[in-house]
Amino acid sequence: MSDSPKTSVEMREVRLAFDEKEILTGVSLAVPALSRLVVLGQSGSGKSTLLRLILGLLKPNAGEVMFNGLNVTRMGRLRLNRMRQKIGMVYQYSALISSLSVRDNLALPLEELTSKPRGEIDQLVDEKLTMVGMADARDKMPAELSGGMRKRVGLARGIIMDPELILYDEPTAGLDPVISSVIDELIISLSEKIGATSIIVTHEMESAFKVATHMAMLYQGKIIAADTPEGFKASNDPVVAQFIAGDTQGPILQATTS
Amino acid sequence: MVLRMFGPWSAIRTSLQHLSSVVWLLVDTAQEMGDRVVRGRLPFRLSIFFEQTNRTGVGSIGLVSLVSFFIGLTMALLTGYQLQTFGQERLVPGLVAISFTRELGPLMTGIMVAARIGAAYTAELGTMVVSEEAEAIEAMGIGPLRFLAGPRILAVFLLLPCLVVISNFTAMGGAALISRWAFDTPIRLFFDTALESMLIRDIVAGTIKSFLFGLIIGLVSCYKGLSVRGGAAGVGAATTSSVVTAITIVIAFDTLSNIVLVALFDQ
Numbered sequence: 001m002s003d004s005p006k007t008s009v010e011m012r013e014v015r016l017a018f019d020e021k022e023i024l025t026g027v028s029l030a031v032p033a034l035s036r037l038v039v040l041g042q043s044g045s046g047k048s049t050l051l052r053l054i055l056g057l058l059k060p061n062a063g064e065v066m067f068n069g070l071n072v073t074r075m076g077r078l079r080l081n082r083m084r085q086k087i088g089m090v091y092q093y094s095a096l097i098s099s100l101s102v103r104d105n106l107a108l109p110l111e112e113l114t115s116k117p118r119g120e121i122d123q124l125v126d127e128k129l130t131m132v133g134m135a136d137a138r139d140k141m142p143a144e145l146s147g148g149m150r151k152r153v154g155l156a157r158g159i160i161m162d163p164e165l166i167l168y169d170e171p172t173a174g175l176d177p178v179i180s181s182v183i184d185e186l187i188i189s190l191s192e193k194i195g196a197t198s199i200i201v202t203h204e205m206e207s208a209f210k211v212a213t214h215m216a217m218l219y220q221g222k223i224i225a226a227d228t229p230e231g232f233k234a235s236n237d238p239v240v241a242q243f244i245a246g247d248t249q250g251p252i253l254q255a256t257t258s
Numbered sequence: 259m260v261l262r263m264f265g266p267w268s269a270i271r272t273s274l275q276h277l278s279s280v281v282w283l284l285v286d287t288a289q290e291m292g293d294r295v296v297r298g299r300l301p302f303r304l305s306i307f308f309e310q311t312n313r314t315g316v317g318s319i320g321l322v323s324l325v326s327f328f329i330g331l332t333m334a335l336l337t338g339y340q341l342q343t344f345g346q347e348r349l350v351p352g353l354v355a356i357s358f359t360r361e362l363g364p365l366m367t368g369i370m371v372a373a374r375i376g377a378a379y380t381a382e383l384g385t386m387v388v389s390e391e392a393e394a395i396e397a398m399g400i401g402p403l404r405f406l407a408g409p410r411i412l413a414v415f416l417l418l419p420c421l422v423v424i425s426n427f428t429a430m431g432g433a434a435l436i437s438r439w440a441f442d443t444p445i446r447l448f449f450d451t452a453l454e455s456m457l458i459r460d461i462v463a464g465t466i467k468s469f470l471f472g473l474i475i476g477l478v479s480c481y482k483g484l485s486v487r488g489g490a491a492g493v494g495a496a497t498t499s500s501v502v503t504a505i506t507i508v509i510a511f512d513t514l515s516n517i518v519l520v521a522l523f524d525q
């Protein structure tokens with residue numbers, strides 16, 4: 001896969017089951033470097049699971065996951081740890097370390113993984129917090145923040161190491177419209193300025209079409225469509241069309257209820 | 259019929275699986291820490307390590323010395339009265355000293371630390387797993403084993419022997435005080451007799467056991483914590499299971515090492 005637009009992440013026929021229950025039944029997906037891929041899919045369809053597979057936090061039952069041409073599935077613990085330093089993950093439920101202040105949460109990867117001096121770390125922390133509009137919360141504990149504030153701190157932590165690949169798990173869910181737009185613009189500017197590839201899981205159609213350069217739809221354990229945003233809008237696949245329109249009529253609910 | 263045969267086997271199989279997971283936890287933690295050291299960095303944050311040693315060690319001194327003091331005292335009193343009928347109460351110091359250095363000190367301290375510290379480790383790590391904090395640490399490439407399990411395992415491994423020493427001394431103190439009062443043994447004489455009756459091998463056996471028990475408690479509690487599934491109820495279940503398992507394994511290894519040590523040295 002060394003075509004001229006380099007592939008950042010590639011999944012080949014990935015299957016995953018949680019105790020007998022098949023979640024992914026053959027996911028194949030290629031994410032070109034520097035693109036912003038929006039992954040759509042119903043709640044519970046396995047989108048967060050997909051992101052965990054890329055980080056090597058879960059091992060697929062079959063198939064392969066590649067990052068930068070390296071096989072994540074076959075990596076040992078130490079190589080995985082080194083690979084993960086190039087990937088930023090923004091968790092759906094923030095996953096901040098509750099015993100550390102906001103500042104220490106952001107500083108943690110810098111302190112643990114780099115040998116930057118304290119002054120520089122503080123400067124980076126402030127810079128990222130300002131980006132997400134959370135500079136005031138620097139010395140607060142996660143428990144003192146609202147859900148949306150935690151989410152923004154989680155986002156700042158995800159980008160603190162200037163990663164090559166950023167995985168966003170519903171970065172704007174539960175945020176007010178203004179902050180949502182700020183985050184959308186941040187996602188775009190990060191990918192353009194730092195030169196990061198982004199994979200964004202989201203349910204907000206408006207922001208999906210705003211940030212995406214590529215789109216993919218996960219349905220019943222497979223990627224049933226992968227296209228440009230324009231292609232998605234014009235899609236006559238009934239599942240895709242129903243999902244984008246948010247229609248109650250169509251194959252999606254029928255499949256879940258039957 | 260099939261089920262009846264299956265029952266004990268599956269229990270043995272699950273225990274063996276858990277055992278191998280615990281051994282892997284040790285290997286993986288050591289590997290992650292070793293990798294850091296090779297790269298010229300500390301395996302974990304010293305501040306976290308000292309925080310753990312402080313609560314594990316310093317924080318347990320009160321409980322350990324209180325319990326040991328009264329067990330030593332009771333032991334001296336009860337055995338003393340029995341021996342007194344034969345005029346042999348001068349055997350009390352040696353009896354308490356040997357029982358504690360070799361057996362009761364490590365065992366009682368192990369049980370207390372498993373309940374006090376092992377439970378806390380499991381609950382903490384379990385909560386971090388449930389709230390995805392542990393996964394986030396792993397996702398950042400920090401290595402949750404060296405970062406979370408490493409300092410805890412090492413703290414209890416290194417601090418348990420220190421607590422055992424305290425346990426031994428307070429037990430002797432309790433025994434000496436009661437002997438002074440009940441059998442008119444001068445305190446000075448009590449300690450001299452105790453020292454005379456102890457052998458190096460008793461102290462060595464006690465020390466080996468202490469380190470071993472510390473390692474067991476650290477590994478079991480971290481393993482139980484990091485493998486929590488299923489929310490708050492899962493954390494509760496894991497914490498109970500951690501204490502029960504750690505105490506059971508400590509007693510099992512205690513018995514085993516007694517048999518081995520007696521077979522090797524006491525003939």
Ligand SMILES: Nc1ncnc2c1ncn2[C@@H]1O[C@H](COP(=O)(O)OP(=O)(O)OP(=O)(O)O)[C@@H](O)[C@H]1O
Binds near residue numbers: 044046047
């Ligand atoms: N650790 C786990 N053990 C068992 N089942 C799991 C586990 N994690 C996820 N699942 C199951 O896998 C399926 C997909 O979960 P996942 O979190 O990936 O969904 P999602 O697409 O991110 O949903 P949402 O949009 O609601 O976040 C769900 O049915 C869930 O029950």
Ligand SMILES: [Mg+2]
Binds near residue numbers: 047092169
């Ligand atoms: Mg999800």
